Amino acid sequence: MGEKLLDFWFDFASTYSYPAAQRIGPLASKARVKVRFRPFLLGPIFQAQGWETSPFNLYQAKGRYMWRDLERLCAELDLPFRQPDIFPQQSVLAARVALVGLKLQEKWGKPFCLALFRAEFAEGLRIDDAATIGEILTRLKVDAAPVLEAARSDALRVGLRSETEEAQRLGIFGAPTFITADGEMFWGNDRLERALAWAKRGR
Amino acid sequence: MGEKLLDFWFDFASTYSYPAAQRIGPLASKARVKVRFRPFLLGPIFQAQGWETSPFNLYQAKGRYMWRDLERLCAELDLPFRQPDIFPQQSVLAARVALVGLKLQEKWGKPFCLALFRAEFAEGLRIDDAATIGEILTRLKVDAAPVLEAARSDALRVGLRSETEEAQRLGIFGAPTFITADGEMFWGNDRLERALAWAKRGR
Numbered sequence: 001m002g003e004k005l006l007d008f009w010f011d012f013a014s015t016y017s018y019p020a021a022q023r024i025g026p027l028a029s030k031a032r033v034k035v036r037f038r039p040f041l042l043g044p045i046f047q048a049q050g051w052e053t054s055p056f057n058l059y060q061a062k063g064r065y066m067w068r069d070l071e072r073l074c075a076e077l078d079l080p081f082r083q084p085d086i087f088p089q090q091s092v093l094a095a096r097v098a099l100v101g102l103k104l105q106e107k108w109g110k111p112f113c114l115a116l117f118r119a120e121f122a123e124g125l126r127i128d129d130a131a132t133i134g135e136i137l138t139r140l141k142v143d144a145a146p147v148l149e150a151a152r153s154d155a156l157r158v159g160l161r162s163e164t165e166e167a168q169r170l171g172i173f174g175a176p177t178f179i180t181a182d183g184e185m186f187w188g189n190d191r192l193e194r195a196l197a198w199a200k201r202g203r
Numbered sequence: 204m205g206e207k208l209l210d211f212w213f214d215f216a217s218t219y220s221y222p223a224a225q226r227i228g229p230l231a232s233k234a235r236v237k238v239r240f241r242p243f244l245l246g247p248i249f250q251a252q253g254w255e256t257s258p259f260n261l262y263q264a265k266g267r268y269m270w271r272d273l274e275r276l277c278a279e280l281d282l283p284f285r286q287p288d289i290f291p292q293q294s295v296l297a298a299r300v301a302l303v304g305l306k307l308q309e310k311w312g313k314p315f316c317l318a319l320f321r322a323e324f325a326e327g328l329r330i331d332d333a334a335t336i337g338e339i340l341t342r343l344k345v346d347a348a349p350v351l352e353a354a355r356s357d358a359l360r361v362g363l364r365s366e367t368e369e370a371q372r373l374g375i376f377g378a379p380t381f382i383t384a385d386g387e388m389f390w391g392n393d394r395l396e397r398a399l400a401w402a403k404r405g406r
Contacts, residue, residue: 049262059252061376065390072397173264187268190393194275 004033006199007179009167010113011042012091012098012127014175015056015070018117020189021176022079025110031196037102037113039095040167041160042175048168054088070121073189080122089120090128096151096160097133101142103159108140115140207236209402210382212370213316214245215294215301215330217378218259218273221320223392224379225282228313234399240305240316242298243370244363245378251371257291273324276392283325292323293331299354299363300336304345306362311343318343 008024010017021037028035046054056063067083074081094116101109115136119125125132134144150156170179178186178195181202186195211227213220224240231238249257259266270286277284297319304312318339322328328335337347353359373382381389381398384405389398 059376061374064374065376065388068388069390069394076397171264171267173262173268185268185271187272188393190391191272194279 004031004199004202005036005181006033006195007036007038009038009040009170009172009175009177009179011040011175012094012113012116012120013054013088014042015066015087015121016189017176018121019070019073019077019079020192021114021117023077023189023192025114027192027196031200033196033199037098037110038163038167039091039098039102039113039160040164040172040175041092041095044164045168045173049173057087074121080118082122082124084120084124086126089126092160093130093148093151094127094133096156097137097147099156099159099163100147100150106142108137108142111140112136112142207234207402207405208239208384209236209398210239210241212241212243212373212375212378212380212382214243214378215297215316215319215323216257216291217245218269218290218324219392220379221324222273222276222280222282223395224317224320226280226392226395228317230395230399234403236399236402240301240313241366241370242294242301242305242316242363243367243375243378244295244298247367248371248376252376260290277324283321285325285327287323287327289329292329295331295363296333296351296354297330297336299359300340300350302359302362302366303350303353309345311340311345314343315339315345 006028008020010021024035051058054063056066071081071083098109098113098116100106101112116127116133119132119136120127127133130148134148137144137147167177171185174187176187176189176192178192180195180199184198186192186198209231211223213224227238254261257266259269274284274286301312301316301319303309304315319330319336322335322339323330330336333351337351340347340350370380374388377390379390379392379395381395383398383402387401389395389401
């Protein structure tokens with residue numbers, strides 16, 4: 001019997017990754033599935049599809065719908081929501097900081113991800129701003145300066161790039177995407193329950 | 204209190220419209236919501252977005268995922284499924300035939316839609332073929348020849364075009380799309396339950 005594992009691939013710039021990140025912990029724990037947070041960058045994947053920005057900006061009717069849909073979803077989940085003034089936001093530094101915590105299995109890795117999404121989609125903060133990221137780390141009682149320094153290192157630059165390359169190799173085309181240990185892919189916040197059910201069967 | 208009404212906008216070429224069409228009747232009846240079937244053509248809407256074919260063909264990783272996801276969904280719903288050899292298929296004649304039945308409030312309007320989706324996504328038939336459409340009508344005990352003749356008339360050509368224009372005016376960018384009497388839009392088969400719940404509140 002394989003390990004009951006689910007990879008949660010997300011980009012901090014991705015809107016539907018916000019409710020997915022907030023939901024996945026309690027649901028996975030109920031299903032007794034271990035979740036790995038896998039931040040990556042959608043930018044290079046979108047560029048390979050010929051998109052220079054988010055499809056929600058390129059296709060305006062779809063974008064308008066998405067913001068309304070996200071607002072409804074967050075209301076349903078009792079999650080605070082506020083449409084950011086700038087979308088999408090550069091998520092590269094945030095993703096590298098998250099990797100520092102997640103790769104080292106630091107206790108703050110996942111809480112940082114949740115707090116970062118809330119800062120962006122509920123608190124109207126700029127997640128491309130090192131000061132905001134530093135404040136989030138400080139709130140989590142993490143010494144921000146060495147983490148930000150590590151996040152800016154070559155090792156983390158290469159580390160995030162290789163995560164993004166793996167996402168691309170796996171056929172990921174959007175976020176959030178959930179992948180089970182046996183390689184089954186589920187795309188979108190609304191597929192989270194099905195992804196967990198699949199992972200739970202442990203095929 | 205407004206009428207509890209939900210418009211179900213779909214294109215016969217749309218993959219996720221297949222499970223949505225099969226699911227909507229029983230669910231709406233349970234929610235005591237009246238559903239109007241609104242066939243339209245996605246083609247002109249996609250073309251306005253710069254797409255000459257389905258985004259599932261333009262974006263291959265997304266397309267591969269969609270077929271797998273649809274297969275899983277149909278298995279879950281116990282719906283027969285077989286990936287069509289040709290995708291997307293020209294849905295214009297099928298949509299006009301459906302309009303003949305739906306506009307006249309004929310009893311065969313909705314059953315025709317369900318049967319047509321099954322022919323396309325479960326039986327490997329070509330829905331752009333008048334003979335197939337005729338056979339489906341015959342199975343529903345409808346005299347096919349006059350219906351096909353009506354479907355080819357100017358009135359129906361204009362009728363379908365004006366439905367598509369209304370879809371575009373409403374901001375529809377994909378299918379299936381559900382719109383409540385108070386103008387709330389829900390996109391995708393996975394939003395059907397939420398659309399019905401909204402319609403049921405009758406705001």
